[in-house]
Amino acid sequence: MKIAVAGATGRLGRHVVDVLTERGHEVVPMARSTGVDVITGEGLDSALVSAEVIVDAATGPSPEENAATEFFVTAAHNLQQAGVRGGVQRAVVVSIIATDKFTGGYGAAKIAHEQAWLSGPIPARVVRAAQFHEFVEQLLQWGTQGDIVHVPEMRTQIVAARTVAEVIADVATVPASAGTELVEIAGPREERLIELASLFVSRRGLPLKVESVPTPADPDAELQANGGLLPGPEAKLAGPSFEEWLDQQQ
Numbered sequence: 100m101k102i103a104v105a106g107a108t109g110r111l112g113r114h115v116v117d118v119l120t121e122r123g124h125e126v127v128p129m130a131r132s133t134g135v136d137v138i139t140g141e142g143l144d145s146a147l148v149s150a151e152v153i154v155d156a157a158t159g160p161s162p163e164e165n166a167a168t169e170f171f172v173t174a175a176h177n178l179q180q181a182g183v184r185g186g187v188q189r190a191v192v193v194s195i196i197a198t199d200k201f202t203g204g205y206g207a208a209k210i211a212h213e214q215a216w217l218s219g220p221i222p223a224r225v226v227r228a229a230q231f232h233e234f235v236e237q238l239l240q241w242g243t244q245g246d247i248v249h250v251p252e253m254r255t256q257i258v259a260a261r262t263v264a265e266v267i268a269d270v271a272t273v274p275a276s277a278g279t280e281l282v283e284i285a286g287p288r289e290e291r292l293i294e295l296a297s298l299f300v301s302r303r304g305l306p307l308k309v310e311s312v313p314t315p316a317d318p319d320a321e322l323q324a325n326g327g328l329l330p331g332p333e334a335k336l337a338g339p340s341f342e343e344w345l346d347q348q349q
Contacts, residue, residue, distance in 0.1 A: 101125040102127070102152045103127040104116050106193075107156075109156060111264060115264040116128050137178060138174060153187055154191045155216065171212035192213060201319050225281050226263070226284060227282070228263045232286075232344045238250055239300070248307045248309045253323040256285035257290060270282055283330050283331055284334065284335045285329075285334050
């Protein structure tokens with residue numbers, strides 16, 4: 100099967116490319132570095148010729164709601180139009196668990212992303228994932244001030260990006276009529292972000308103290324702190340756990 104992956108060099112996209120390739124599919128990596136730009140449309144037509152499926156794992160340069168929304172909606176429109184010309188039969192769209200509960204920010208932008216695909220001419224299925232294991236290190240970088248790291252209060256069922264890629268590959272290779280429109284994937288157990296961050300700091304031997312702090316400026320801070328980002332009862336749950344994943348990285 101010929102499958103085109105948008106965002107192919109990103110944190111998730113590179114795993115999607117690897118998994119699909121390992122399973123014997125013909126993969127077309129779409130990223131600016133491969134000459135394909137989902138915003139300007141450069142290279143899309145040639146990339147999508149005879150492709151059966153699009154996986155949209157592209158992410159924009161800004162987490163700000165308006166900028167992110169513009170990116171996602173524009174990318175979805177361009178991929179759909181070029182996909183129709185190329186004969187694409189279906190699409191898989193990557194999103195975030197509980198994104199429909201967010202009142203603003205990046206979560207609201209992902210809802211616009213989902214809606215742009217689901218209302219378009221190509222049948223689409225949405226894979227909503229929990230936060231990736233790699234998300235912890237990114238938050239540490241953002242929250243470090245001297246020898247103190249501030250992380251938001253958050254309950255999450257964090258998952259490996261590779262695990263999400265495996266689910267995306269499953270969904271991408273099954274006809275749309277054979278599956279539900281929405282799939283959730285999360286890690287094996289609920290964890291608190293401060294415990295994950297503390298474990299990361301300890302394993303890496305970093306001279307940092309981790310503190311969990313409320314973020315009153317974030318309209319969705321309460322949602323994050325009280326379990327609003329946890330998966331629903333029908334979600335797929337799969338390892339490795341964050342601790343096991345850290346062991347694998349070392």
